[in-house]
Amino acid sequence: MTTLPTARQESQPNKSSFATEDLTVKVLKSFEEAASLRELWDKLVQGLQAEVYGSFDWCRIWWSHYGRGRELRIFAFYAGGELVGIVPMFRERLWICGGLRIAKLVGCDFALAICSLLVHASGASEAIRRVVSYWLNEGGCDAVWLGPLNGSDSSVEHARLACQRLASEVEIVRDAEIGVHSSFHLPSNFEEYVQGLDKRQKQNFRRDMNLFGRTFKVESDVVSDEVEATKEFETFQRMHAEQWAAQGKLGHFQDWPRGLDFNRELIREHARLGRLRLYRLLADGNVVSYQYGFRLGDRLCWRLPARPAGKEWDRFGLGRLGLMKMIEDAIGEGIRFIEAGCGHYDYKVQLGAKEYPLRSILISSRRLGGRLRCRCIVLVSWLLHLLYYRIWFGRIAPKLPLPRRSLWKSWIRTRL
Structure with a gap:
């Protein structure tokens, strides 16, 4: 900054x-x-x-x-x-x-x-x-x-x-x-990224994706339009809060003072500038994973994820699938570097992030x-x-x- x-x-x-x-x-x-x-x-x-x-x-x-x-x-x-x-x-x-x-x-x-x-x-x-x-x-x-x-x-x-x-x-x-x-340094295509993972992670991804694909019609997209993003952010932040409420916690936007108002203004301004990214994973037309970030040049700052809470969703590994679909879509639009935020998270390292x-x-x-x-x-x-x-x-x-x-x-x- x-x-x-x-x-x-x-x-x-x-x-x-x-x-x-x-x-x-x-x-x-x-x-x-x-x-x-x-x-x-x-x-x-x-x-x-x-x-x-x-x-x-x-x-x-x-x-x-x-x-x-x-x-x-x-x-x-x-x-x-x-x-x-x-x-x-x-x-x-x-x-x-x-x-x-x-x-x-x-x-x-x-x-x-x-x-x-x-x-x-x-x-x-x-x-x-x-x-x-x-x-x-x-x-x-x-x-x-x-x-x-x-x-x-x-x-x-x-x-x-x-x-x-x-x-x-x-x-x-x-x-x-x-x-x-942690940060992800991305290759020029998604298959090369997947091949760079260890054997267990490749198997986990393919197993979860196959199970998810057999159960639902799977789609992914990216919301960046100013009008649509402002509305979509409200759905995202509610899902994020519900995910953390299931663990007895507030989630990012309530944990941090003025967190919701601050991010709402970020959304409005950066959507106008073409920098906002809300990556969505959909099952039968319903959003089951969000990844919230901002693009600048060929770099993406990944801020926060959100997914539904509940055992019926846990079996699909939505956290891992949502992240990997974001990486796939990011590579597709020419992003070569993802800043993945502060703190140690095993799943990020397992999926190829480097820690600094x-x-x-x-x-x-x-x-x-x-x-x-x-x-x-x-x-x-x-x-x-x-x-x-x-x-x-x-x-x-x-x-x-x-x-x-x-x-x-x-x-x-x-x-x-």
Whole structure:
């Protein structure tokens, strides 16, 4: 979603090499002020082969839902008159630990997205150095958090190098792996993908597909039209909620504050832009699996699935079938990469996904008060995650006859 270097293959080599002394920066304070950059911003995201999370409209919509009480800064980097980097960030105060003033990447919380640092490699370390220096000096912050970052991306190394150049002013308080995310690298045809699976998975797919095909008339399609998608999303989100309700849980849209409103606006805007994808698997004309995602270039961000709950459906392996039909349809429309989201899921790995680390880099000023508050927030974050999320939210609350509630904002905002 955001900002500085990347290890990805850059598709615009004319912009990827320049001297750091040629790098200039403009600091913007609103998305209205940045609106003139919209087209160039999105071209940069695609040129760096980054995800839709970094696009202008994703960041703008995220900010409209989650920017309250936060102060926006958008760093636009230029070299030779061309836009070579865009770094949307914000400042907020975490009142725990004496009021830590911290700068973060736009989109880093509330939406389960992965951050990338969108600057061409030649200027990445220098861009990060300037951003960090800005926040810890003019920006009046105690700390800067870069995360969650793709740990296999060169963003991490560029951030470390930037901190080395600022060694007299900053220190890295935390540089840690905080989980994994998975991705599918797709071949040019579906049969080649299937042949790449191990013997057991190929047999499972063919067995389930044969059983499903003998029982129903099977079809699949993709909804992307703006009018149709808005209506279809409501059916999808209800199915998703019912699937999780059968397990005593709320599901994504109720777990995350403003989750439904945020995604409804994403749907409207990205359908208009031709990026929305709702992959459907139908049995006798009825939808029995949805896969919800967004396309940008030849890349797909797969957000969420949904399928009917109940033993009568479990025997068909709809989770696996729905995913594989999405992969088949995605390959058919020229998609070569699927970002499959955060967290470890056995079925994704079994079906060919590769896992990559997610990393968190927390940078503190060397001022004593800031350093102490920064170390305090690391401890508080760990305790909240253990006591609230893992024990209460994950284990105890689902077993109690109490109404489920959305995730605490204090937990979300302190996950560093």
